[in-house]
Amino acid sequence: MLRVEDLHKSFDDFKAVNGAHLTVESGQLVAVIGPNGAGKTTLFNLITGQLQPGRGRILLNDEDISKLPPHVICRKGIARSFQIANVFPRLSVFRNVQVSVLSQQKLSNKLFRPASQIAVEETGRILESVGLVDKKMDLAGSLSHGDKRILEIAIALGNEPELLILDEPTAGMSPDETATTMALIQRLAADQGLTILFCEHDMEVVFGTAQSIMVMQQGGTIVQGDPQTVRHNTEVQEAYLGDE
Amino acid sequence: MFGELIRQKSFGVSLAVFLVLLLAPSFLPRFYIYLLAVIFVTALLAMSLNLCVGHGMLFQFHHGVFYGVGAYTAGLLLAKTSIPWWMAFVAGPLAAAFAGLLIGLFCIRLNKLYFGMLQISLGSLIWAIAFRWYGLTGGDDGIHGIPIPDFIASTTGSYYFVLIVLGICLFLMYLILKSPFGSTLQAIRDNPERCAAVGIHVRHHQLKTIVIATFFGGVAGVLFVVVEGSIFPDLLFWVLSLEIFIMCLLGGWFTFAGPILGAAIIVSLRTFVGTYTEYWTLILGVILILLIFFLPEGIMGYNYRQLFRSRTKYAHDSQME
Numbered sequence: 001m002l003r004v005e006d007l008h009k010s011f012d013d014f015k016a017v018n019g020a021h022l023t024v025e026s027g028q029l030v031a032v033i034g035p036n037g038a039g040k041t042t043l044f045n046l047i048t049g050q051l052q053p054g055r056g057r058i059l060l061n062d063e064d065i066s067k068l069p070p071h072v073i074c075r076k077g078i079a080r081s082f083q084i085a086n087v088f089p090r091l092s093v094f095r096n097v098q099v100s101v102l103s104q105q106k107l108s109n110k111l112f113r114p115a116s117q118i119a120v121e122e123t124g125r126i127l128e129s130v131g132l133v134d135k136k137m138d139l140a141g142s143l144s145h146g147d148k149r150i151l152e153i154a155i156a157l158g159n160e161p162e163l164l165i166l167d168e169p170t171a172g173m174s175p176d177e178t179a180t181t182m183a184l185i186q187r188l189a190a191d192q193g194l195t196i197l198f199c200e201h202d203m204e205v206v207f208g209t210a211q212s213i214m215v216m217q218q219g220g221t222i223v224q225g226d227p228q229t230v231r232h233n234t235e236v237q238e239a240y241l242g243d244e
Numbered sequence: 245m246f247g248e249l250i251r252q253k254s255f256g257v258s259l260a261v262f263l264v265l266l267l268a269p270s271f272l273p274r275f276y277i278y279l280l281a282v283i284f285v286t287a288l289l290a291m292s293l294n295l296c297v298g299h300g301m302l303f304q305f306h307h308g309v310f311y312g313v314g315a316y317t318a319g320l321l322l323a324k325t326s327i328p329w330w331m332a333f334v335a336g337p338l339a340a341a342f343a344g345l346l347i348g349l350f351c352i353r354l355n356k357l358y359f360g361m362l363q364i365s366l367g368s369l370i371w372a373i374a375f376r377w378y379g380l381t382g383g384d385d386g387i388h389g390i391p392i393p394d395f396i397a398s399t400t401g402s403y404y405f406v407l408i409v410l411g412i413c414l415f416l417m418y419l420i421l422k423s424p425f426g427s428t429l430q431a432i433r434d435n436p437e438r439c440a441a442v443g444i445h446v447r448h449h450q451l452k453t454i455v456i457a458t459f460f461g462g463v464a465g466v467l468f469v470v471v472e473g474s475i476f477p478d479l480l481f482w483v484l485s486l487e488i489f490i491m492c493l494l495g496g497w498f499t500f501a502g503p504i505l506g507a508a509i510i511v512s513l514r515t516f517v518g519t520y521t522e523y524w525t526l527i528l529g530v531i532l533i534l535l536i537f538f539l540p541e542g543i544m545g546y547n548y549r550q551l552f553r554s555r556t557k558y559a560h561d562s563q564m565e
């Protein structure tokens with residue numbers, strides 16, 4: 001479904017992404033791992049159009065999307081969350097999710113119908129599936145860090161994506177919250193047949209959940225494969241597992 | 245579609261105020277009726293600006309230009325052609341919205357302050373045309389004694405006309421802010437990057453907002469002609485744009501009705517304290533400094549919301565369904 005080929009991105013002289021390769025098959029749960037600064041966030045920003053690559057191709061269902069702006073890429077079926085909680089702080093939790101549902105249903109430009117009567121069911125269903133129904137009246141800015149991260153995922157679900165990209169969905173969470181969030185992600189993948197690509201710097205979190213793992217270091221891909229293959233790859237052991 | 249609106253607590257209050265204002269000409273002296281009409285016109289102008297500023301975080305620094313374009317279009321058509329009055333009245337807002345689209349197309353490429361700066365330069369071009377093109381616009385003097393249709397020519401007649409048009413426009417703006425379009429606009433205000441990532445074409449949405457806001461600004465311009473029967477270049481001058489910007493900040497720019505309050509305060513001050521003199525800009529400057537001084541984070545942040553929580557409803561209150 002998604003194929004990233006030899007991707008490069010430099011900030012001034014610094015090569016943040018330097019030869020990244022990635023394949024995501026439909027229905028898979030794929031993880032990108034690598035230490036902080038490996039270029040995971042930059043890779044995701046390239047895929048979803050926040051950044052433009054210097055070189056390389058990003059193919060979504062065989063179409064090159066590497067030059068498209070974020071909103072077009074989203075409409076092609078990729079939704080995402082951000083590493084730093086990125087919600088609409090002055091809007092209610094409900095409206096946060098509704099905004100993306102409205103966008104998905106191409107209703108964002110409706111002028112004279114009250115939004116409170118549109119897409120209510122769909123929005124409610126999403127809030128229920130992530131467990132935020134009780135807080136739907138709260139202002140998003142007033143949520144706890146963990147809830148903001150969950151809300152992020154809910155906003156992305158509003159787009160009914162083919163591919164859901166999550167940038168360190170458990171960053172800054174307590175061990176409990178981390179477990180809940182990983183369970184949620186696995187449930188979304190299983191129940192809704194979502195294809196999910198996420199990244200993590202914590203190995204533990206990844207090996208239990210992902211079907212395919214891509215290991216990044218200094219902007220480049222070391223290897224991608226199933227957890228067994230990755231665990232036994234000597235290069236990975238030297239470069240990554242070795243320092244633990 | 246009206247049900248939700250009628251259930252709102254503030255709806256009853258608004259209706260009561262509207263009824264009192266309908267009766268006002270029977271007990272207020274003529275001068276105050278005139279002053280109220282001026283406040284209504286200015287309130288509509290400030291409300292239209294706040295669609296951009298408060299709800300869209302678009303720094304529409306020279307919104308007065310679109311007011312001027314609306315007023316000049318209607319005024320010139322009434323004074324120099326024989327087309328029916330209502331066509332002139334419709335042409336005003338349309339011309340303003342068209343000017344909004346043209347200037348917006350250039351400005352929208354820039355962010356925040358740069359957006360506002362470019363708008364000031366482009367707006368000043370339009371002011372210069374009104375100021376210099378003596379043959380058409382009467383230059384510095386403007387045009388006075390513009391023929392207004394009889395039924396709204398008297399002080400009371402124009403008062404009622406302005407009041408009713410203001411009521412309709414406020415109702416429409418309210419609907420727009422509560423609509424999916426308005427919700428999306430407020431989401432863009434809060435976080436444009438996130439909006440793009442959920443598939444919203446941020447710049448298009450902002451441009452549409454500018455066109456809508458400048459349309460209402462043009463309506464206010466037409467109402468000005470109805471009340472004053474004249475047009476002059478000060479309508480497009482930057483001082484007026486600063487005034488209405490301050491009205492939004494003063495009244496509460498994250499609230500729905502805040503700019504009306506701001507307009508009432510500033511217009512009253514202008515009427516009783518000073519007209520367009522150097523002292524008036526000084527007073528405006530002091531007001532702006534006081535605002536920034538007492539609400540240091542208010543200009544960009546949440547303070548207005550806390551300050552006005554008890555007094556005015558938020559534009560996005562009904563999100564708390």
Ligand SMILES: Nc1ncnc2c1ncn2[C@@H]1O[C@H](COP(=O)(O)OP(=O)(O)O)[C@@H](O)[C@H]1O
Binds near residue numbers: 034037038
């Ligand atoms: N906008 C930017 N400008 C300059 N350097 C950047 C920028 N974004 C990321 N970097 C650098 O690129 C490297 C990779 O960053 P990032 O993709 O955030 O890594 P990760 O998400 O794997 O922790 C880091 O060294 C970071 O400092």
Ligand SMILES: [Mg+2]
Binds near residue numbers: 040083168
């Ligand atoms: Mg990162």
